[in-house]
Structures are given as C-alpha cells and as structure tokens.
Amino acid sequence: MPKIAVLQMCSGIDPDANMDVIETAARDAAKQGAEVLFTPEMSLLLDRNRERAAPWIDSGDSDEAAHLLSIIAAKGFIDLAVGSMPVAAGDGRWANRSLYCRAQGGDPVTYDKMHMFDVELATGEHWRESSAYEPGRKVVTVENTPVGRLGLTVCYDLRFPALFGELGNRRCDAIAVPAAFTKPTGEAHWHVLLRARAIEASAFVIAAAQVGHHADGRETYGHSLVVDPWGEVLLDMGGDAPGLGFCDIDLARIAEVRAQVPSLANRRAIPG
Template sequence: MANTFSPNVVALQMCSSTNPLQNLIWLGEQLINLPAVRPLLVCLPESFLVFSKDSHASYLVGQKSTDYQQQLSALCRKFDIWLAAGTLPISKENGKYLAASLLFNSCGKVVAQYNKIHLFDVNVADKTQSYHESAATEAGNEVVVVDSPFGKIGLSVCYDLRFSGLYTSMQHLGAELILVPSAFTIVTGAAHWHVLLKARAIETQSYVIAAAQVGQHENGRETFGHSIIISPWGETLAELPTGTGFISHDLDLNRLNKIRRDMPILSQQRFREHLL
C-alpha cells in the first residue's frame, strides 16, 4: 500500500570546520530549534563531521568513526529524529577511507550505509584548482534504497549528482525521496547545482533533498550553499542560498504517486537492461 501521510523533512546547511567536536556541538544546538512534528528526517551535508585540510587528517578522524557514530546515535534518541548523516570518514586498513553516508533511525540505529561511488577527481577554476578525491577515498559500489516512515529513501553524495544512471537505478529500486548531501564548489555550484538537482527530481519523479556546505572554510575551501528541497515535478519547495541554518518542508507522497500515475515514465523506460 502506498504511503499516504506527509512527514516533515529538514535540510541543515553548515560551514563545517576542521574540528569534529566543534561541528557536533553546532549540530546539537541546531537540533534544539527544529520543528516539533514527528517523525522528522534531518539531513546533513557532505563532510558535516569534519572538513579537513588534508586526507591524512580525515583518515585519523575516520579511525574514531565508531565513537562519532555513537554520539550521533545519542542525538537521534535525545531529539527523537531520523538523521541522514551527510558523510563522515570511515577508515580502512588499506590506508584509505570511505566517504560514508549513514542513515540513523529515531532509536539511534544505523539502518543504511551508502559509500560514495563517484569520486571528485577534476580540475576547477577556483583557489584549490585540482581535486583528487580517489587518492585517499575508497569508492563504494552499491546502490542503496531503504524503507523509512518517510517513504523509500535513496542515498547519494555530491559528485554522484552528475551521473544520472545512479538515480535511475534508485528509481527502479523504488526510491521516493533522494538525498544529495554536498559540498559543491562556488564555480561548479553556480554553473550546475540547480539544473542537475531539478533534472534528477524530474527524471526520477522523486523528492530531492540536498543539504549543503556553505561559505569560507578553515581548510581554504569555499562552498556554494543553496541547500534545497525539490518536488517530483521539479519545483523548488524551500531553499537557503547563503548562511548556516535549516530549511524544511512537508513531503506529500500522495502528490508524488499522482505524478507517477499521470506520467508513468518508469514503466515506459526502454533501457532497463543497461542500468546498474
């Protein structure tokens, strides 16, 4: 039976520092001021826990990932929230770490883990100029869609946004809302952020929730912001262009189901055999 109620979703926009404890304290302060409705899904941006100056620093944080997960679990129980924890590093014995996106339920249990598949190895006309994420990050290889009180949630991260096949695969697995925690650069954000997010929402007929990093960071990076919630019809439902804080919206799965009934693109897809 289709989900027929309209729970609330929140996207937190952050300017994460190089200090995990400082970022967790800021998160706890924000959770106090969130909407009182329950169930509530809180979405965090990529690298919310630590925005390190170098990969070695991220690896060291990733070695303590279990401790940080326990702290996040405690926040979920304290505030009675589901938490889509952007990404945090989980270190591997091979010297690399996963850019892991964890979904916690309101009991503090991790119900899903998505490891970022597409790694940001590009040249950009900004202060950093060259990015080589794969040098220290181990790519994931699994498409993740999970049941929740909010509908079926598909997990992705930042640079994944440019690879539409991943999102079509999530659509075929039943995704109804898709999360895109991100730390887009100023240059790529200004050029492509809105159009890519709206394209993913329209082509999958899903809600898209993109919590973003924003502003000038301690590590020298500058990120685009513009956290946004987009409808399955491609409408902007809420957006925070600059500054830290949160946006929220009530999801309407009845409307999603009507859009899918009126324009049944999933059943009309003729290239299923080429999907992941």
C-alpha cells in the same frame, strides 16, 4: 504529511564543534515538528589537509562519532540522515560514508560514495578524492522512513545518471543528495542537475549543502534544496549562511506525477 528539516552547514576542521552544531539542530528540528534532519556531505569533518585529518579518522574517533550520532537521533526523537563523514575503510583507505540513524535506535544504514571527485577547474581549483578515498560499490536505499523509501547518494554522484536510474527502478520516494559543491560548479550546475534528477526519478530530492568559507580554505556554494517530483523547488536556503530550513513533503504528489508522466513505467532497456 511529514515535515523534514535541512541543515545547511559551514563545517570546519573540529569534529566536536561540528557535532555540537548537528546536535543543536536535531533538538531544534524535533521541537518544530520535523521527523528527519538532513545534513550535508562531510558534516563531521571538512578538511582538505589529509595529514591533519588522518588521526581523527584512523584512530577510531570517527567510529565513536557514528555511535554518538545514533544517540543524538534517539535522544532527540528524530531520524538523522547524516550526509557523510570520513571513516577508515581498511588498507589505509577511507570511505566517504552516509549514515541514516533512526530515532528508535538500531544500527545506522550506511552508504559509501561511489563517484570520486577528481577534477581540475578552469579557476585553478583541483581535487583528487580518489587519492585517499575508496569508492563505494553498493546502491543503498532506506526502507520505511518518514519520507518513504529513501535513496542515498553523495555530492559528485549527482552527475552520474545511472545511479539515479537504479534508484528510480527501485521506486524511491525521495533521494538524498548531501553535498559540498564548489562555488563555480554550483553556480553552473547545482540547480539544473538536482531538478533533472527529481524529474527523472519522479521523486523528491533533498540536498543539504555546505556553504561559505571553511577553515581548510575552501569555499562552498550552499543553496540547500528540496525539489518535488515535478521539478519544482520547494526550498532554497541560499548561498550566504548556515541555518536550519523546513519543508513539508506531500507524498501524494509522487503518485500524481507518476500518473501524469509515467516515465518509470515506460522505461526500456537500451540495446547494447
């Protein structure tokens, strides 16, 4: 039964400081027997000031950071499911990119967030992710991880069932949903959406989240969760503080749930 670690972060505008937090967590998680460490969306740099963030992203420092994350995984003997980080994507655009770095080395598996967070909330909070970021175009799974076949998503992707339907079609054993949810949307939707996606895919959902008041002025909801294929919450890290949580993943639970409610097998194409 693999043990995973979930890192709840309050990432700021200093990538080096954020990297130190991840490296320390990887070392501590490995010492406590975890085989994979999951981190939130924008683990390396959480900064809504794009002029301030641009030099780090566009200079290639983000590429160097990706290389360092692979080294951390190898040094710590633990896989790293890095929720996401901003990287240059060409033509002056950026990508919100997840990386899966294996303890045994090799190039990371990458996934670019597909759905851009373009919203205007009743609180006055508004976001236009598409003004700087290029949407991803590929569904990505990682084979042969300690938690089986792992599907990769990022934050706002959670609201789009078609992506999770495809991950279900691919029989993912677990799906990562790293996030930096706002507090209003988190309070209303976070738990119910994550539980629904786990139930629909009959898979574990692992959602490392940002939490608290950040250096760029935003506030995030926290409540990093692990949900089992039946929709039961196995871990909820709360909304108060960063930290490192642990959860045992009983992979036999997937077959038990799919035998009881074989919704993936019963799925039919909807006529156009």
